[in-house]
Amino acid sequence: MAGGAREVLTLQLGHFAGFVGAHWWNQQDAALYRPTDAKEPPGELCPDVLYRTGRTLHGQETYTPRLILMDLKGSLSSLKQEGGLYRDTHLDAAIAWQGKLTTHKEELYPKNPYLQDFLSAEGVLNSDGIWRVKSIPNGKEGSIRVWSDFLRVHLHPRSICMIQKYNHDGEAGRLEAFGQGESILKEPRYLEELEDRLHFYVEECDYLQGFQILCDLHNGFSGVGAKATELLKDEYSGRGIITWGLLPGPYSLGEPQKDIYRLLNTAFGLVHLSAHSSLVCPLSLGGSLGLRPEPPVHFPHLRYDATLPFHCSAILATALDTVTVPYRLRSSPVSMVHLADMLNFSGKKVVTAGATIPFPLVPNQSLPDTLVQLGGVTPWTPLSACGDPSGIRCFAQSVVLRGLDKACHTSQLTPGTPLPSPLHACTTGEEVLAQYLQQQQPSVRSSSHLLRTPCKVVPPYPYLFSSSLSQQGLLLDGPPTGAAVESIPVLGALCSSSSLNKTLGDLAKELTKLNLRRWASFLDAGVEQDDLEEVLQELCSLAQCYQGGDSLMG
Numbered sequence: 001m002a003g004g005a006r007e008v009l010t011l012q013l014g015h016f017a018g019f020v021g022a023h024w025w026n027q028q029d030a031a032l033y034r035p036t037d038a039k040e041p042p043g044e045l046c047p048d049v050l051y052r053t054g055r056t057l058h059g060q061e062t063y064t065p066r067l068i069l070m071d072l073k074g075s076l077s078s079l080k081q082e083g084g085l086y087r088d089t090h091l092d093a094a095i096a097w098q099g100k101l102t103t104h105k106e107e108l109y110p111k112n113p114y115l116q117d118f119l120s121a122e123g124v125l126n127s128d129g130i131w132r133v134k135s136i137p138n139g140k141e142g143s144i145r146v147w148s149d150f151l152r153v154h155l156h157p158r159s160i161c162m163i164q165k166y167n168h169d170g171e172a173g174r175l176e177a178f179g180q181g182e183s184i185l186k187e188p189r190y191l192e193e194l195e196d197r198l199h200f201y202v203e204e205c206d207y208l209q210g211f212q213i214l215c216d217l218h219n220g221f222s223g224v225g226a227k228a229t230e231l232l233k234d235e236y237s238g239r240g241i242i243t244w245g246l247l248p249g250p251y252s253l254g255e256p257q258k259d260i261y262r263l264l265n266t267a268f269g270l271v272h273l274s275a276h277s278s279l280v281c282p283l284s285l286g287g288s289l290g291l292r293p294e295p296p297v298h299f300p301h302l303r304y305d306a307t308l309p310f311h312c313s314a315i316l317a318t319a320l321d322t323v324t325v326p327y328r329l330r331s332s333p334v335s336m337v338h339l340a341d342m343l344n345f346s347g348k349k350v351v352t353a354g355a356t357i358p359f360p361l362v363p364n365q366s367l368p369d370t371l372v373q374l375g376g377v378t379p380w381t382p383l384s385a386c387g388d389p390s391g392i393r394c395f396a397q398s399v400v401l402r403g404l405d406k407a408c409h410t411s412q413l414t415p416g417t418p419l420p421s422p423l424h425a426c427t428t429g430e431e432v433l434a435q436y437l438q439q440q441q442p443s444v445r446s447s448s449h450l451l452r453t454p455c456k457v458v459p460p461y462p463y464l465f466s467s468s469l470s471q472q473g474l475l476l477d478g479p480p481t482g483a484a485v486e487s488i489p490v491l492g493a494l495c496s497s498s499s500l501n502k503t504l505g506d507l508a509k510e511l512t513k514l515n516l517r518r519w520a521s522f523l524d525a526g527v528e529q530d531d532l533e534e535v536l537q538e539l540c541s542l543a544q545c546y547q548g549g550d551s552l553m554g
Helices: 015-031 089-096 116-120 178-184 188-203 221-235 256-276 309-323 336-343 367-374 429-440 499-512 516-524 529-545
Strands: 007-013 051-055 061-065 067-073 160-167 208-216 240-246 279-283 352-356 392-402 445-451 490-497
Touching (some): 007 015, 007 221, 015 067, 015 208, 015 240, 015 309, 067 188, 160 178, 160 188, 178 221, 178 256, 178 516, 188 221, 208 221, 208 336, 221 240, 221 256, 240 256, 256 279, 256 499, 256 516, 256 529, 279 309, 279 336, 279 352, 309 392, 309 490, 336 445, 336 490, 367 429, 392 429, 429 445, 490 499, 516 529
Parallel strands (some): 007 067, 007 208, 208 240, 240 279, 392 445
Antiparallel strands (some): 051 061, 392 490
């Protein structure tokens, strides 16, 4: 839409959502760097979609995420709830009050000792004139316990909403069950706080296209998300609501209550979130949503520890940064509603995500050459815990390929050379990508975007990359250079596919096997037996939506 940004308001609900969100905002912040050359056109992505301008009480201009996040007491570590950009309103109130004051002060959370140097130093000026932050020392990434340890972006005072009645740490007072989460937004205190923050952000938007919600699926925040999406659907009808249901890395069995609660929260969350959202996409590096442990997904050029939320959330944030491109472009007819309508038909509101991180491009190799080398396999790794993608049917897809220099978009063969494939005859990179997808799945409703803008992976993004990558994330055809990877090309996809038939169906089967008398505590948290029966029926109905189809994928 010409003439202004189509604003999006982001909600982050839960602690793992905070991890993914911290990496997401760090990546957005890294991408804000603009060359000083006035001749260079503005970037392909419009940061005003996600960010808002403002001014402090001292007149300082600010540029902060259009964000509301909810988390539990103890999750902020040393980060102030009101952020650091604006004056402390509580302090102002204390100064104005002339009477006697009694101060009750909680113990401050100490800064993570391994991160103090990292956070205190803004960075180093490299020989190329670019200011870069230092990376987190090797072996210390396991010390990162909370997302606020590595968030480098200033937040607006109205961003952070703390839920004081539940604890982030310890075994007591945890937000474990869907019903507990639902009940939070039934309390006037929290409901009014959320509505107040929503109105603050929404009323300053010129063209609000919708809401993107990052929500924990595995704990009680699935219930918070269910009520939040219901509120948004009622109050802001016609706006897009795209929900990313987030699950940490693969689980190991051994704690029956946590495992069963995770299963129940995921099932309740998917059903309720899909009822109120335009689109719902589960995101996880695990291979299954059910109780049977599956190995974590594999990326050929990444080395990550699936037990570290810091690692898993970085990979998921990178995938999100790519698949959300269509509604963040500076000039694009695609809005959140359009994207959802394209992927969601015949009741198919749940979609899967996939990504190739990084996209395997050799320097001086053309995009047609690379795609031909990939052959007939599905060119992305599944990220929705739906198992092996081979042999599934795809109904609709949105694909984004980013980070490729324009010189390699089309064939570089000299005129007169026999063309290895029809892709080599295409005259634009967009045509190459669209024709490749059409060859792969001829009958699929498909949308694709090709961008030169790569994904930024500078610190505090963890160093997950193999030594076979260049500084720009390209595959080296010679010895390693030793240069740190700073940006990468990424291929990302959202698909409405038949894999969800088995995934949702299996989830329903596992629920039917549960002896709920053993898990009365889950029902005591605000869910009735009838609610469980209804969720089972809805899961089965959702699963049936993904049966059949005419196009084979993979």
